[in-house]
Amino acid sequence: xxxxxxxxxxxxxxxxxxxxxxxxxxxxxxxxxxxxxxxxxxxxxxxxxxxxxxxxxxxxxxxxxxxxxxxxxxxxxxxxxxxxxxxxxxxxxxxxxxxxxxxxxxxxxxxxxxxxxxxxxxxxxxxxxxxxxxxxxxxxxxxxxxxxxxxxxxxxxxxxxxxxxxxxxxxxxxxxxxxxxxx
Amino acid sequence: xxxxxxxxxxxxxxxxxxxxxxxxxxxxxxxxxxxxxxxxxxxxxxxxxxxxxxxxxxxxxxxxxxxxxxxxxxxxxx
Numbered sequence: 001x002x003x004x005x006x007x008x009x010x011x012x013x014x015x016x017x018x019x020x021x022x023x024x025x026x027x028x029x030x031x032x033x034x035x036x037x038x039x040x041x042x043x044x045x046x047x048x049x050x051x052x053x054x055x056x057x058x059x060x061x062x063x064x065x066x067x068x069x070x071x072x073x074x075x076x077x078x079x080x081x082x083x084x085x086x087x088x089x090x091x092x093x094x095x096x097x098x099x100x101x102x103x104x105x106x107x108x109x110x111x112x113x114x115x116x117x118x119x120x121x122x123x124x125x126x127x128x129x130x131x132x133x134x135x136x137x138x139x140x141x142x143x144x145x146x147x148x149x150x151x152x153x154x155x156x157x158x159x160x161x162x163x164x165x166x167x168x169x170x171x172x173x174x175x176x177x178x179x180x181x182x183x
Numbered sequence: 184x185x186x187x188x189x190x191x192x193x194x195x196x197x198x199x200x201x202x203x204x205x206x207x208x209x210x211x212x213x214x215x216x217x218x219x220x221x222x223x224x225x226x227x228x229x230x231x232x233x234x235x236x237x238x239x240x241x242x243x244x245x246x247x248x249x250x251x252x253x254x255x256x257x258x259x260x261x
Contacts, residue, residue, distance in 0.1 A: 008259045012252050017243035024245045025238070034247065041259055106222050108229045116236075123233050141199075143238040148199040159196075166195040174226045177233075 019065055025139040026069050040065040070154050107177050126176035134169050185209045190220050
């Protein structure tokens with residue numbers, strides 16, 4: 001495919017909303033997300049020759065966008081010196097959650113208590129309360145279905161960091177969802 | 184015997200990679216004896232299902248306005 005073969009306006013019509021929604025599974029700032037989507041189109045048009053027809057255009061665009069999101073995080077880290085790994089050096093007092101927290105009720109029956117749409121809305125709300133990078137990791141695992149090695153690479157973390165993040169994500173989501181079911 | 188912390192981390196690790204026979208056995212033994220970790224395992228599985236569902240139909244939840252799209256098209260037209 002060459003630059004001339006592609007209808008640029010159609011590209012925007014067909015993919016911009018999807019790409020924006022994808023970006024927002026990983027980012028909180030909608031203006032930043034919109035900028036990155038626009039950059040994605042610009043980059044895509046400059047390297048159309050590297051697009052292989054075997055892959056879907058949308059998949060290809062998504063991978064360019066994903067790279068931009070990762071680059072954004074990397075830059076943000078050097079700016080604010082708040083790498084994700086710092087999280088693990090901090091106070092460890094909440095690690096022994098089993099000992100201090102008596103969680104008697106389970107959320108296993110949530111889908112019997114809430115309508116599906118309601119459950120999904122509550123889940124989205126709870127996901128928004130996670131640290132932004134954790135959203136990125138959750139999206140990498142559950143939306144993009146990436147292997148742990150790829151996720152660790154993208155986020156500059158070790159496999160044990162990853163298990164801990166997923167574990168803590170689940171605890172936060174569980175507590176958040178529980179608070180929505182028991183009202 | 185693994186402690187609760189190792190066990191819950193192994194539960195999450197097992198969703199990415201196959202545990203060794205030794206770890207699988209230790210996990211199963213711990214879960215059989217520890218109601219708290221069993222509950223964690225159950226909740227963790229429930230959340231897995233919910234997250235898979237949430238991401239299985241990522242639609243166009245966010246949209247550009249038509250003006251923004253037109254602006255982008257103008258810029259891309261070069």
